[in-house]
Amino acid sequence: MNRSARLVEIVAAHAGREGPLLPLLHEVQAEFGCVDGEAEAQLAHALNLSRAEVHGVVSFYHDFTATADPRPCVQLCRAEACQARGVEALVPAAQAAAGGRVKLHDVYCLGLCSVGPNARVGDQLYARLDQGSLVELIERA
């Protein structure tokens, strides 16, 4: 099935919802790894919105990206509670381990604030990280 036909299916699956744009964008992002201009145009047409409106929404939220990044992604929490537990000292080693192969993405709170530093890979969560375990996590990603 080509992309455009798949998008039609995704739109149809959310037809019953009120205010369906965010659920739609989540599904498009998950399916194609990004929400690009082509997808924006097709969604705008399907929902009777302007392309500018859809682009405005896509560009507002951190979870939606204009281009796909095929690299594995490790999300590292760098919010205050993890800072208090020493995450900043791990960042240089994490960046070195990630290099260009792994996307090291900062997040602001995974809700595990009493056992930081914390990271997330896919839907797997990791707590009580030290330099060794974080570097290992990135190398395995």
Next chain:
Amino acid sequence: MTVVRISDDALALACGADAVAAAFVGAGCTVERVSSWGMHWLEPLVELDGKGFGPAVPGDVAAILNGTSAKAIGIIADHPFIARQQRLTFARAGKTRPLDLADYAATGGWAGLYRARSIGAPAIIAEMSQSGLRGRGGAGFPAGIKWQTVASAPGDRKFIVCNADEGDSGTFADRMLMEGDPFQLIEGMAIAAHAVGAGQGYIYVRSEYPHAIAKLNAAITLAAEIIAPFTIEVRVGAGAYVCGEETSLLNSIEGKRGEVRAKPPLPAHQGLFGQPTVINNVLTLAAVPHILSEGGAVLYDSHGFGRSKGTKPIQLAGNIRHGGVFETPFGITLHDLIYDIGGGTASGRPVKAVQVGGPLGAYIHPDRFDLPFDYEAYAGADALIGHGGVVVFDDTADMGKLARFAMEFCAVESCGKCTPCRIGSTRGVELIDRIRGGATAGGAVESLPQMHNAAKTPRSREADIELLEDLCETMKFGSLCALGGFTPYPVLSALRHWPEDFG
């Protein structure tokens, strides 16, 4: 068959609970996956005949089963961390399987909803007002008044929206409640719907909480018949911190940019899709079933301090030895929370500062640790309770860096609708950099030829600090919502109490 109980809360999973559970299954035990007791330093916590063992690793299984484990903590319910609490909202924490309807019903579940249906809408709202429950999201607005406003507002349709966009660092009580006791939240929403005449509810959960989303979706399916004709849908956020602000949250559900709306109109009059909408935090709605149970409102009102009624699930986080959720009546001091209950810092170093209320909360100096946990007392001390997150920092914290982080966070997360927040936060970062860097020359923008009013001579450090204070004043009073309005709290409190950290 030996039955052991291990939490399947996201935090327990992050600490390795699945591997421990698998090891017990391998040893021939039956493993029940329950909610978390909220003693996070002990996770994964294993419960065997009421006794606790933690933090457990797969290698501990044999010793736990034959009674020789050095990780024994005794009867969990008698542990000082639990015994000192007054758990109403978290009454089931650690005790029930989150998605088991029988467990929920056996522990008083749905009693509030059935009673609410029998006493009718006006009586529900009267009991809500009587309980003194105030919004647990941070603003502390009386829930009964909000519900009354929606009930009497004219509208074709009405909505119940649960704000589960728990973005504040140092807070996790919403997540624990949604993962550990999702039916209680659903029951609270169903009661609210009955009180105001709403047919549809939404739970807006942040995308950083995949486990909570899965549990809620499963729980809503299981409870559909019980709450019918009311229906609930989970909506997933998309990484925008500002969507925790109620009006931008509503825009987000509608499929728009998460920009803040000017008030009035209040959401209670024109909220989701322009209709009257109750929007409450997870913990506010989760407190409702208890309040609506027989005698619950009076009991709730009997707890608390001043005008802050009932209990508050406080979240002990950051550099603290015994972190977790501690539900207690209002009025407890930070000193008790951090030293008596939390056991001081995890690093063993002295406490330097505590941030209460998330990224927008003030940094509180140890001199003020006698402050009672109360909306008004905190407001009087230029601080806020917010969602009840308490993040502890030891003496290695650089308060100037944290002040800069607060401004930078505001700049990144600002929705862009109002100028004080959008521009002020960026100028704030530049100013703090200048103060900390010791440079007195104006920035690149100020030296542009068109900046006629900018000072021609370099500013002194004192003048820069005065400018920062002035900027904070503008942000505080000129911003549309709490993001720009409260960012000055961490910045100014850090500047006031730890000026030596600003270079």
